[in-house]
Amino acid sequence: MGRMTIDQYRKADKLPLTVVLDNVRSQHNIGAVFRTADAMRIERVVLCGICCCPPNQELHKTALGAEESVEWIYYKDTTEAVKALQAEGYTVYAVEQAHDSMTLEEAAEQCTMHNAQFTIHNAQFTIPPKTAIVLGHEVFGVQQEVVDLCDGCIEIPQYGTKHSMNVSVTAGIVMYRLSGAMRAAEGGKS
């Protein structure tokens, strides 16, 4: 598959997956999230609170131009961002370890299960559910009031000494897995 130009990218169909960054401190992490969002062709990055916004030189160093292709929007208050997404029909998950969190694999299965099937002019279409994931600050994670607003929590099972990974790595793993589930449901549509 060839590379797309930024114009082609903007016009192309995106997966209905939105990444919300709740007060992520590091410009490098935000840049890396943009780069993964471009690669997975998801629809939008929502920057909240202390997150830096494009244009920004440090962000550009890791985004390498993906901040031009991927749509983004800024909210001062993350709770407003979550409410707006829910009003648009999104299921919003905080990526956090919580008592009732589901694993990423369970979340991917849900994504596939909740696909809507449509038949238009005898052609079958599968529409994945509108999904948003919220990732939090490098040290403090997703704010509790944001977690409380969300429709659930997704957790990546961890087996080590730390119980936390870098936020751009975590975002990348969740984006890969959920976008893969959405694409599989769409029958491999890219």
Add this chain to the structure above:
Amino acid sequence: MGRMTIDQYRKADKLPLTVVLDNVRSQHNIGAVFRTADAMRIERVVLCGICCCPPNQELHKTALGAEESVEWIYYKDTTEAVKALQAEGYTVYAVEQAHDSMTLEEAAEQCTMHNAQFTIHNAQFTIPPKTAIVLGHEVFGVQQEVVDLCDGCIEIPQYGTKHSMNVSVTAGIVMYRLSGAMRAAEGGKS
């Protein structure tokens, strides 16, 4: 599941998955790889060429101590590292886009398919195949002579304008997926 101490971690069973870093430039990226390696409890990180080694202050900033829990070794020459792993029975994959690369999902299936089944004292054990993945320099990728030595290439399908993601994000996605396949084959053993 509670957090382990570094001592408990060192004594615990690891998945037979090794990550080889072929001349990765950024200390932050190397640190983030250590942190994911700790979380997935894989056995080893192999640092090659210009990669910095612990103890290193910049590396520590992103590894946050995972460089203490995860075993590592240094090779000046990446080809020597790959040859040594192959001599130990590892299948070594470069994470690179190539004509004959398999997708990460195909690689995960292979991991599961090649599990060895053992029965000892009427208890069944499943041993995942020894697997190593090689990730390359931020700009130049894995060296061609290293790719040529490897047993195959693994590629993460990408749909955007860039066709490359941050190396620590890429490493994280591949570690998550392959270690997940190994754990599923082991029947959820953590």
